[in-house]
Amino acid sequence: MKKIIQLDKHSKTPLYMQLKAALLEYIEEHLKEGDALPIESEIEKQFSVSRITVRKTIDELVKDGIVTKTQGRGTFVQSRKIIQKAGTITSWSEEMRIKGKKTETRNMIINEIEPSRKLTSELNLSRGEKIICLKRLQCADGEPIAILINYFRSKFVPGFMEKGLTKESLYALLEEDYGIQLEKAHERIQARIATDLEALELGVSPDSAILHITRVSYLADGTPFELVEMANRSDRYQYDIELLGRNKLKSFNAESE
Structure with missing residues (x-):
């Protein structure tokens, strides 16, 4: 050695x-x-x-x-960490497939719910508007990696509750069945300790660190469509962000004007 x-x-x-x-x-x-x-x-x-x-x-x-x-x-x-490239809106299953991972979804729950104050504010919901909550435990190569909860606006996806998630990728389903394409998103990334339930679902010890990501995604006209909460195992998941240098950023801004 x-x-x-x-x-x-x-x-x-x-x-x-x-x-x-x-x-x-x-x-x-x-x-x-x-x-x-x-x-x-x-x-x-x-x-x-x-x-x-x-x-x-x-x-x-x-x-x-x-x-x-x-x-x-x-x-x-052990397995290398799964690296998520920041900067593009892709579904979890699409990202894993790109990396050659075999994906599996467990413990799927779909409900139509009354939004919380946080969701009402983040998604700019109208009074009485309902949202769909889709919760899943996502696995890669047979190992639990992430707890994924998608909250999206019911009125944009008529019939979803009856049909359910008929494709592996939620974003592929939204594009192909409803013509919904997400134009941009804003993410917040936070390191925190897993709750007892998260630790149990992810198969990690209590008080393990997780990487918690909150994403709000928008349609082309700027309408907020979806809020995603994702709890990732920090020992299996890594976020990779590419930054522009100051000169490159100035050049980019000048070209955009």
């Missing part, structure tokens, strides 16, 4: 955290899903740390979902 970084025993950063950073870099540079991590004695020798430090570090990697330990076999790299 090749050392990636040198540990500093005089640093205020605990050794196990330094070792964790080194092992994460090693995994990123040299290993792929399913590969075995070097055995504890080799890590101990290479980084000149105690067995206790090595085990604490590996326990941290297990907790983060980076590796998994198999009794009698060793420690192995």
